[in-house]
Amino acid sequence: MPKTVHVLAFPNVQVLDVTGPLQVFASANDLARQQGLPLPYAVTVIASQAEPVMTSAGLALVAEPLPAADAPCDTLVIAGGWGVYGAAEDPVLVDWVRQKAGQSRRMTSVCTGAFLLAASGLLDGCRVATHWTRCAELALKYPKLQVEANPIFIQQGSVWTSAGVTAGIDLCLALVEEDLGRAVALEVARHLVVFLKRPGGQSQFSVTLSLQQVSLQKGSSRFSELHAWMAEHLSLDLSIPTLAAQAGMSERSFVRHYRAETGQTPARAVELMRVETARRQLADSATSIKRIAVQCGFGSEETLRRSFLRALSVTPQAYRERFSVSQ
Structure with missing residues (x-):
């Protein structure tokens, strides 16, 4: 069965934080399709609101409603963007994320999506990555986190967090490597014409x-x-x-x-x-x-x-x- 991947969006989400991870998993599916293999992923964009989700770039996304918190899920990807602050203050959404962790093999955040993941308490005691301009703010707001400004992404057990914007692609390439092997991840990277899977410990900046x-x-x-x-x-x-x-x-x-x-x-x-x-x-x-x-x-x-x-x-x-x- 394909692995269920949910990408969580919200009003004023950053569009690349959604579409970057989506395309990584979609490209892995494309490669499998070309080889006549079963598709490895079933990916959907989800949101707590029924109407289209407006991104900060002005592009509306059609999202499916939140699945039941107790429904099994392989990977939850929480996007970032300016709207994450409002999302992190929504008690219903925060509680849904917290409950969903018990039914998910992996919980991940892209960029400032770490604020929503942190609000659920799932990052307490963890090393955490986020966009370099928000590291100090995240550390101040959630002092139980060990926020690191340098890495592109960090894995702490089943929880993954990434730095800003395109680092979400690096994180998802690492997820694909974990699932399907290094060769497939590198082929996806080549297909997307991106840097061949930057290691998570690499600096966010040159x-x-x-x-x-x-x-x-x-x-x-x-x-x-x-x-x-x-x-x-x-x-x-x-x-x-x-x-x-x-x-x-x-x-x-x-x-x-x-x-x-x-x-x-x-x-x-x-x-x-x-x-x-x-x-x-x-x-x-x-x-x-x-x-x-x-x-x-x-x-x-x-x-x-x-x-x-x-x-x-x-x-x-x-x-x-x-x-x-x-x-």
Whole structure:
């Protein structure tokens, strides 16, 4: 029998939080259909109201009414969006979610859907992910939660939570992998033309984006072009003289201003960019670790290894064994 998946929507839900997970499961069904296999999922959008649900993007969704709380369900996906605050204050809906947990194999939330899941008490004592802009708010409102701003998604037993928007796709790809295996999950990812199943522990942000955000928060974008140039030239000598010349500044002035605006030394920023690029190559290719070290500017495999241990507390080989798409 196909696994029953309910995606819970509400007024002012974020449309991609609904359609992203829907498409992951639908694509898994498409692959099974093409191979003449039974469909693995039966997916429906549900809501507590009878009329169409209006998303925050202005697109109306036709949803089925909430099934009985005691009806069996394999996976409940709670979407996010600005309407989640009202949903989390609806005692009938919160109680339904709480009861539904007893009849579901997995309870999941996408983005700010964690607020509704938290209101039910199901996240108490758990590590939790949500959109990075709402982490502090979620932690303050529900102090029994261990809210983490970095991961794309987190699994705590039968409860899964994800970061913002597209991270819901990563979470659902992980659910498909748990159900149908890694090969099927990767094929679904390829079909959707998305990153080949980012691991849950991967950061919500790229290093370059994070550095630029810190600068913008301080009212400056002075190093935006430099960061883009660095990301494209990681194999070069990115020492202080090189970076200062590229920025059109004296070495002393460059080091002082760079650290003040990004919160990082230039050397640390370069190392983090190189580690991030090496992580992608380790996961997505069969290129030797020695070759990756050269391509990413580490020079030697040992330097790459030391940087990985410093940044991730894991060796490049161990990282590849865990996350390689070829496994």
